[in-house]
Amino acid sequence: MNKQTQWLFEAPLTKQFCDPISGCNCSRCRSSTRTKEWEVIGANQYHLDLREEEWETSGNSCLTSLSIPVALSTPARDLRRQEARDIVVYLLSQGSFALKQKWSPLQFGSNCKILQPKPDTKIAIEPAIIDGVRFVNRINRKSNLLFNLDVRMIVLLYRLANLLRTKWGVTEIHHMGIGQGSGNAKDCHNTGRALDFAGVVGNYDGQPYTIDVLKDWGKQPVTMPDGTTQPNWPANFTQTTYRLNPTNNFLAYWIFWEVYTLGTREAADTSTVRNGNTVAQTTLGRTSKFIIHPDYPNPGLRRAHQNHIHMQIGPTGEEKNPP
Known part of the structure; x- marks a missing residue:
C-alpha cells in the first residue's frame, strides 16, 4: 500500500x-x-x-485484510451495486483513490463488515485523482473533487484511468461532467452513471502531449464514400466511419479508439440492460449505439457530441430498479 x-x-x-x-x-x-x-x-x-467514533470500527487492519472481490473482472455495466461497492473499498485499500470522508465515509463494523459506504451511496472522491490520473473538469477547472458518483461508475473510471496511464502515459483525463448534468434529476448524468470524456494530457516516449476531442477529432475533415473530403459529415448523413487516420495523428487515433473500445466492454454498448450487451461489440462509426461521439450516425446526437465522448451505465433516463 x-x-x-x-x-x-x-x-x-x-x-x-x-x-x-x-x-x-x-x-x-x-x-x-x-x-x-x-x-x-x-x-x-x-x-x-473521520469522526472519532468511526475509528473504533474502521481500523487499518480491515483494509489490509480485504480479500480480492469475486466480481473484480466483471464489466462495470454488469455489476450489482454491492459488488461494485466491494470493489471500490478494495481499490481504496490499494491506495487507488481517497474518499471525501464528510460526504461518503468509510466505516467497518464487527468482523470488518463494510458499513459505509452502502451500495447505493453516492461517492465523493477528493482529490480528483484515480490510479494516479487527475480528472479535470472542463467546466470548473479549479475543482479537485469528483462527487455524486455511482459505485459502478467509479469502477469504470478506475479501469479507464489505469488503461490510459499504463499504456499511453496519461496524467490527466479531462471531462465535461461526471455526476452532474443539465437534464432530468434522475437521468444517467445526474445520478452519477455517465461520463463525458473530453481529452487527455500525458507523456509518451518522453514527449508531453495534449489530446482534445474537439480539436483532434470533431474539427478534423471526413472522407465521404466517393473519396471526396468534407469539413464534417453532411447534416443528414448516417453512414459515418471513424474519420481519423493514425498516420496523421497517431496518439489521437489510438487514444480515442482505446476509450471507445473500453466503453464497449464496461459501459452500455448495444444495450442499457444489465447483462444485455451482445458479444459482438460496436465500432466507431455507423454501428455505434449508446456510446456517442463526433462520428456518431445520428445527426442530431452527433452535432451535440463534437467535443466529447459520452458513455453510461444503465438507462439514459431513470434507473427504476437498480441492481
Whole structure:
C-alpha cells in the first residue's frame, strides 16, 4: 500500500492519532484538535476528516485484510451495486483513490463488515485523482473533487484511468461532467452513471502531449464514400466511419479508439440492460449505439457530441430498479 495513502488510526490507550508506518511520534502527521482533520504530508495531500467514533470500527487492519472481490473482472455495466461497492473499498485499500470522508465515509463494523459506504451511496472522491490520473473538469477547472458518483461508475473510471496511464502515459483525463448534468434529476448524468470524456494530457516516449476531442477529432475533415473530403459529415448523413487516420495523428487515433473500445466492454454498448450487451461489440462509426461521439450516425446526437465522448451505465433516463 502506498505510504502516502495509508489510513491513520487511533492508538487505543494514548488516544494519540498515529501513522501506522512511523508510529505515534511521527513527524509526517499533524492534527487539529478542533476539527480532527489529518493530512499525510507528501507529494499528494489527503485530508481525512473521520469522526472519532468511526475509528473504533474502521481500523487499518480491515483494509489490509480485504480479500480480492469475486466480481473484480466483471464489466462495470454488469455489476450489482454491492459488488461494485466491494470493489471500490478494495481499490481504496490499494491506495487507488481517497474518499471525501464528510460526504461518503468509510466505516467497518464487527468482523470488518463494510458499513459505509452502502451500495447505493453516492461517492465523493477528493482529490480528483484515480490510479494516479487527475480528472479535470472542463467546466470548473479549479475543482479537485469528483462527487455524486455511482459505485459502478467509479469502477469504470478506475479501469479507464489505469488503461490510459499504463499504456499511453496519461496524467490527466479531462471531462465535461461526471455526476452532474443539465437534464432530468434522475437521468444517467445526474445520478452519477455517465461520463463525458473530453481529452487527455500525458507523456509518451518522453514527449508531453495534449489530446482534445474537439480539436483532434470533431474539427478534423471526413472522407465521404466517393473519396471526396468534407469539413464534417453532411447534416443528414448516417453512414459515418471513424474519420481519423493514425498516420496523421497517431496518439489521437489510438487514444480515442482505446476509450471507445473500453466503453464497449464496461459501459452500455448495444444495450442499457444489465447483462444485455451482445458479444459482438460496436465500432466507431455507423454501428455505434449508446456510446456517442463526433462520428456518431445520428445527426442530431452527433452535432451535440463534437467535443466529447459520452458513455453510461444503465438507462439514459431513470434507473427504476437498480441492481
